[in-house]
Amino acid sequence: MLKDFFGKRRKYASIPSEQAKADVPEGLMQKCNGCHKIYYRKEMNKNLQVCPNCGYHHPLQAWDRIDTLFDENSFEEWDNDLITSNPLQFPGYEEKVVKDRKKTGLNEGVVTGKGTIEGQATAFAVMDSTFRMGSMGSVIGEKIARALENAKNEGLPFIIFTASGGARMQEGLLSLMQMTKTSIAVKRFSDAGGFMVSVMTHPTTGGVSASFASIGDYNIAEPGALIGFAGRRIIEQTIREKLPEDFQTAEFQLKHGQLDKVVHRQEMQELLSKLLKFHQKGGEEA
Amino acid sequence: MKQVLEFEKPIVDLKEKISELKRFTQDSEIDLSDEITTLEKRLAVLENDIYGNLKPWDRVQLARHSERPTTLDYVHKLFTDFIEFHGDRLFGDDEAIIAGIAYYKDNPVTVIGHQRGKDTKENLRRNFGMPHPEGYRKALRHMKQAEKFGRPIICFIDTKGAYPGKAAEERGQSEAIARNLMEMAGLRVPIVCVVIGEGGSGGALALGVGDEIHMLENSTYSVISPEGAASILWKDSAYAQRAAESMKITAYDLKKLQVIDKIVPEPKGGAHRDLDQQAAYLDEVLEQSLHTLSKCSADTLLENRWQKYKQIGDYNLL
Ligand SMILES: [Zn+2]
Numbered sequence: 130m131l132k133d134f135f136g137k138r139r140k141y142a143s144i145p146s147e148q149a150k151a152d153v154p155e156g157l158m159q160k161c162n163g164c165h166k167i168y169y170r171k172e173m174n175k176n177l178q179v180c181p182n183c184g185y186h187h188p189l190q191a192w193d194r195i196d197t198l199f200d201e202n203s204f205e206e207w208d209n210d211l212i213t214s215n216p217l218q219f220p221g222y223e224e225k226v227v228k229d230r231k232k233t234g235l236n237e238g239v240v241t242g243k244g245t246i247e248g249q250a251t252a253f254a255v256m257d258s259t260f261r262m263g264s265m266g267s268v269i270g271e272k273i274a275r276a277l278e279n280a281k282n283e284g285l286p287f288i289i290f291t292a293s294g295g296a297r298m299q300e301g302l303l304s305l306m307q308m309t310k311t312s313i314a315v316k317r318f319s320d321a322g323g324f325m326v327s328v329m330t331h332p333t334t335g336g337v338s339a340s341f342a343s344i345g346d347y348n349i350a351e352p353g354a355l356i357g358f359a360g361r362r363i364i365e366q367t368i369r370e371k372l373p374e375d376f377q378t379a380e381f382q383l384k385h386g387q388l389d390k391v392v393h394r395q396e397m398q399e400l401l402s403k404l405l406k407f408h409q410k411g412g413e414e415a
Numbered sequence: 416m417k418q419v420l421e422f423e424k425p426i427v428d429l430k431e432k433i434s435e436l437k438r439f440t441q442d443s444e445i446d447l448s449d450e451i452t453t454l455e456k457r458l459a460v461l462e463n464d465i466y467g468n469l470k471p472w473d474r475v476q477l478a479r480h481s482e483r484p485t486t487l488d489y490v491h492k493l494f495t496d497f498i499e500f501h502g503d504r505l506f507g508d509d510e511a512i513i514a515g516i517a518y519y520k521d522n523p524v525t526v527i528g529h530q531r532g533k534d535t536k537e538n539l540r541r542n543f544g545m546p547h548p549e550g551y552r553k554a555l556r557h558m559k560q561a562e563k564f565g566r567p568i569i570c571f572i573d574t575k576g577a578y579p580g581k582a583a584e585e586r587g588q589s590e591a592i593a594r595n596l597m598e599m600a601g602l603r604v605p606i607v608c609v610v611i612g613e614g615g616s617g618g619a620l621a622l623g624v625g626d627e628i629h630m631l632e633n634s635t636y637s638v639i640s641p642e643g644a645a646s647i648l649w650k651d652s653a654y655a656q657r658a659a660e661s662m663k664i665t666a667y668d669l670k671k672l673q674v675i676d677k678i679v680p681e682p683k684g685g686a687h688r689d690l691d692q693q694a695a696y697l698d699e700v701l702e703q704s705l706h707t708l709s710k711c712s713a714d715t716l717l718e719n720r721w722q723k724y725k726q727i728g729d730y731n732l733l
Contacts, residue, residue: 209733216672216729217663236733267728274725296616296638298648301662302674305616305638306727309624312596313721320601336638339577339592339617358588358617359579367579377584385585 161185163353177394186351186394188331190233191240191257194290198398199253204244208275211268212236219299229260237268238293241276243285246398249405251288252280258292258332265337266297270307273341277314277323286324286405291342295335308340315341322412326404328397329356329379329388347404349390350379351397356388420476423684426465429458466683469633471659471668475641477633478613482687484694485544486513486528486571489611492694493701494519494526502553506586509550511542511578512622514557516566520702525561527554527622528571531612545578548591551621555595558602567605567705570622575640577618592621599624600724605708605716607701609679610634610666611686626711626720627704628674630666631697632681636674637664674727676704 159170163185173180177197178187189197195204213226230236238260243252254276256263273289280287297304318325327345329338332355339358342348350356357377365372375381382388392400419427433454440447469477477483490497494517501508514527529546532538554570561568577588599606606625614623614636630636639647644662645654663669666678680696682689708716 211730212733214729214731217661219661268730271728271730298639298644298662300729301638301664301672302636302669303672303728305620306674306724308593308617308620309596309600310724310727312593313600313624313724316597316600317721319597336617338589339621340596341593343587343590343593344597356589357584358577358592359584363579364581364584368581370581372581376581385587387587387590 162187179394184352184393186331186353188258188292190259191235191255194255195240195244195253197394198246198401199244200246200248204242204253206240206242207279208241208272209236211272213266213268215299216267216303217299217301219301222299225261225299233257233260235260237272238263238265239269239272241272243279243283246405247402249402249409250285251405252276252283252285253287254289256290256292256330256337258294258330261297263291263293263332263337264295264297264304265293265307266300266304267307269297270304270310273311274314277311277318281318281321281323284411286326286408286411287318288326288328288401289341289345290328290330291333291337292330293333293335293337293342295337305336308336311341312344315344319346319412324404324408324411326401328392328401330354332356334358334360334377343387346408347389348387349392349400350382350388351394352379352391354379356382417687418481420473420480422465422469422473422476426458426461426684429454429461433458462683470656471635471665472641472656474633474665475635475655475659477681477685478635480685480687483612484686484690485533486530486573486611488690489571489694489697490515490517490526490528492690493698494524497526500557503549503556505552506549509542509547509553510540511544511546511574512550512554514553519567519569519705522705523564523566524705525557525566525568526571527557527568528611529574529619529622531573542578544574545576546574546618546621547578547580547583548586548588551577551591551595554622555598558595558599558606562602562604565604567607567708568602568625569701570606570608570625572608572610572614572619572623572636573612574615574618575613576615577621592617595621596624600720601717603713603716605705605711606720607704607708609697609701610636610675613637615640624720624724626708626716626723627676629677629679629700629704630669630675631679631686631693632666633685634666635659635664636666636669637662 159173161180164183215222239256241254325345327348329350333342379391383391436447497517499515513530529544531544532541608623608625608628610630641655641659642652644658646652669675679700682692686693
């Protein structure tokens with residue numbers, strides 16, 4: 130059973146985005162992104178931010194996601210002290226990061242650590258699309274690689290929730306190279322017998338989709354999540370063709386054999402718990 | 416006539432002037448050799464000045480030059496007995512990537528690279544060197560085979576990026592790239608990667624996980640094209656020049672950022688000016704790399720590969 134959603138462990142004050150402020154009176158009410166019906170925020174929260182009417186899965190912030198999955202007070206965070214530098218001296222980059230740190234209460238776009246799901250220990254990384262659109266720079270790459278190494282060393286499984294618009298352009302090729310760093314970390318973890326589940330949430334695109342997100346032992350997704358390598362607009366411009374409405378949705382990827390499963394948020398914890406139980410012994414070398 | 420780039424126009428103009436004077440001297444009684452000598456000296460200074468101070472955007476133009484040597488040009492210059500093989504055994508053959516075996520100085524190697532076309536017809540066949548998933552899967556199939564038979568792998572990187580198309584997405588462009596990154600990390604043979612033209616994002620990286628990564632002096636390696644970055648960051652692709660500078664995409668920038676190992680020099684004016692010379696420069700670097708790596712055990716290779724990529728990136732501590 131899921132415990133009360135969004136428990137008392139929340140470590141930051143959530144500040145509604147400009148968009149949300151405009152759409153919703155006083156943050157008490159919330160308009161569904163799917164069917165545009167108005168709900169009490171409390172009601173939507175109770176439903177894990179899934180619309181009771183149309184089933185739209187609204188993005189979850191990292192700590193809210195963690196609250197929906199982990200046993201209470203079981204969570205230990207890793208490497209929260211890593212923060213973004215401006216390695217290319219890219220104009221305006223630091224200001225943007227500082228702004229998002231204030232906005233989200235996070236130090237970067239991923240929270241890593243370990244905890245238990247129904248008593249079963251697992252390492253964990255949860256990305257947050259509200260921090261610079263979850264774009265992957267050096268800190269995200271480093272934190273995920275370290276989490277995989279920790280999981281390997283402690284003999285823990287690894288569950289990752291991805292949410293990313295792709296590369297962090299302001300870090301140039303250092304951003305691209307995080308794809309390699311994390312993928313090698315996955316390889317090392319996997320070779321040591323580690324069990325990894327990748328859960329793709331809206332959106333999982335570009336460099337994140339083309340690295341760790343797609344190479345779990347199981348790759349699953351939330352309903353309606355946008356998943357793909359190239360952006361819709363670029364593809365339409367390139368092939369001069371209108372793409373189908375459902376292009377690059379989780380359901381589309383499932384149909385094309387690119388996903389193991391699409392799983393409703395309400396059923397996520399139960400499935401992950403079962404998967405952890407199935408793989409208690411890890412792989413042959415564990 | 417070679418395609419002339421904007422920044423080299425003064426050189427071309429001066430060269431034309433010199434040959435005009437030479438023709439004039441031949442055809443008439445007047446001796447202009449003094450003037451010619453003066454202009455030739457000026458040309459040397461001008462060439463040094465322009466080619467010695469290339470801006471990132473100039474290098475982008477050189478990397479994209481229509482006559483820039485492609486993977487197959489180097490394959491024919493550097494290797495013997497190259498045999499190309501086709502297909503990923505799953506869907507089809509993607510001619511945007513070539514793969515095969517050859518001898519490098521009498522040793523068997525596996526050679527893989529993006530392949531652009533030389534003309535429109537070939538470019539259509541090769542999809543302008545922009546691969547679909549089957550290209551990456553073909554590459555991986557050959558890399559695995561190289562591992563089985565203990566052959567070093569040499570990858571040439573030269574692509575604007577993985578093809579952004581509907582079919583490419585349906586067949587798992589993301590997974591194909593990700594799989595290559597993961598599997599290349601574990602290959603128990605030496606891998607040397609050389610960026611010879613444009614290194615465009617994940618589509619380049621999918622052939623780019625190696626023990627040593629080199630770049631030709633005027634090649635570029637970028638997370639997104641300068642035009643793409645400009646249109647996202649400044650809502651105007653006309654700022655591409657500025658993006659090319661800010662994103663640090665040249666060999667010199669990336670050497671400084673410790674992402675690449677060596678800069679392979681280019682002949683004055685770019686690789687297309689002298690393929691033989693370019694191949695010779697490349698040969699030297701390749702030989703050194705393979706020599707060094709051949710002395711490492713497979714375990715050492717893998718450990719060093721991990722350490723190499725682990726240190727890439729920059730962050731602060733709170
Ligand atoms: Zn709804």
